[in-house]
Amino acid sequence: MFGYVMASVKELSYDAKNRYTAVYCGICRQIRERSSQAARLSLSYDMAFLALLLMSLYEPEETTGERACNLHPLKPRPWVDNEYIRYAADMNVYLAYYNALDDYEDERRLLSKAAMGLLKTSCDPIPEQYPRQCAAIEACIARLSQLEQENCPNPDECAACFGQLMGEILVYREDLWAPTLRQLGMALGRYIYLADAAIDYRRDKKKNRYNPFLAMDTGEDWPRWEQYLVMAMGRCTDYYERLPLVQDKDILDNILYSGVWVEYRRRQRALKVPREEVND
Numbered sequence: 528m529f530g531y532v533m534a535s536v537k538e539l540s541y542d543a544k545n546r547y548t549a550v551y552c553g554i555c556r557q558i559r560e561r562s563s564q565a566a567r568l569s570l571s572y573d574m575a576f577l578a579l580l581l582m583s584l585y586e587p588e589e590t591t592g593e594r595a596c597n598l599h600p601l602k603p604r605p606w607v608d609n610e611y612i613r614y615a616a617d618m619n620v621y622l623a624y625y626n627a628l629d630d631y632e633d634e635r636r637l638l639s640k641a642a643m644g645l646l647k648t649s650c651d652p653i654p655e656q657y658p659r660q661c662a663a664i665e666a667c668i669a670r671l672s673q674l675e676q677e678n679c680p681n682p683d684e685c686a687a688c689f690g691q692l693m694g695e696i697l698v699y700r701e702d703l704w705a706p707t708l709r710q711l712g713m714a715l716g717r718y719i720y721l722a723d724a725a726i727d728y729r730r731d732k733k734k735n736r737y738n739p740f741l742a743m744d745t746g747e748d749w750p751r752w753e754q755y756l757v758m759a760m761g762r763c764t765d766y767y768e769r770l771p772l773v774q775d776k777d778i779l780d781n782i783l784y785s786g787v788w789v790e791y792r793r794r795q796r797a798l799k800v801p802r803e804e805v806n807d
Contacts, residue, residue: 529622531722532715533572534781535789543778549591549605550582551575556596556606557616562649569623569646573719576782578615581699583772583779584708587611611699617653618696621661624650625668663695675737682721682739682755690716707769714763718756718787725752726794749800760787 534547554574558567582589587610593603624646654661670688679685693716694709724739728747731738740752764783772779 529571529573529626529719531573531719531787531790532576532782533790534778534786538781538785539778543775543781545605546607546775547575547579547778549607550578550612552596552604553606553608553612554578554615554619556594557608557613558620559596561613561616562620562646566620566623566646566649570619571622574615574619576779577618577697578611579775579779579782580697580708580772581611581614582609583774583776584704584770585611585699586774614657614699617657618660620646620649621653621657621664622696625664628668660695660698663692667692678737678742679739680742680744682724682743685724685739686717686720686755686759687713689720690714692716693719704770707766711763711766711770714759714766718759718763721752721755721759722787722791725749725756726791726798729798749795756791 536544536547539547551570551572555567555570558570590608591605593605595603627646667688671685674685674688690713694712697708697712697715698705699708721739728738728740730736732741740748745751760783767779767783
């Protein structure tokens with residue numbers, strides 16, 4: 528379900544591209560140190576957005592460096608580290624575990640079961656540090672599973688559930704900015720869920736799996752689905768612009784105003800969706 532909230536790298540400046548890479552590599556490095564080498568394979572660019580957003584809002588002190596790694600052994604890559612990088616690493620691991628659990632319960636995939644085994648030990652200490660966020664993740668996955676079993680025909684109910692999960696993850700601490708971050712996350716979560724439902728529609732239909740747009744029983748309707756996405760991102764960017772962000776705002780703007788749509792269009796093209804059904 529993750530992987531939609533990423534930058535359009537070709538539109539970034541040279542410096543912004545290096546900064547984006549350093550944040551991503553910093554999270555990857557912390558997953559290795561706080562979890563395991565194998566857990567690094569679960570890293571999503573969505574968590575780079577999370578880290579960049581919180582770093583821009585709170586502007587923490589940073590540690591930087593360069594290092595080659597097992598995934599990129601030939602050339603040292605820049606990395607950055609701070610408390611929000613480490614937070615994003617922990618959230619990535621916890622989300623990856625529950626995403627694998629959900630996949631396994633849905634399809635009994637051995638790959639998902641193997642991922643659960645690799646991540647379980649790393650997940651155990653995370654709720655002690657972030658009880659509110661972890662409880663939200665667990666509650667959301669359980670509620671989504673229930674809605675799937677009921678074949679819920681209302682995409683809004685499922686999207687709102689995932690939005691609550693993202694809202695709690697974007698709130699690092701309960702402070703002045705928490706209400707705005709929570710609303711931003713709720714809208715972004717709605718976008719992620721609905722975009723994923725649209726992209727998975729054909730595959731879910733073929734495999735007879737739950738999809739909220741299938742449950743609506745209105746057929747394949749890309750223009751209508753895109754209206755939902757536009758409304759969700761409009762609300763997301765409205766709350767985003769209320770935050771006093773300066774540091775890395777060029778990257779964050781790229782992600783929310785361009786990157787999410789570039790990735791969505793890329794996945795549409797892979798499905799060979801007719802151009803007349805796409806709102807360019």
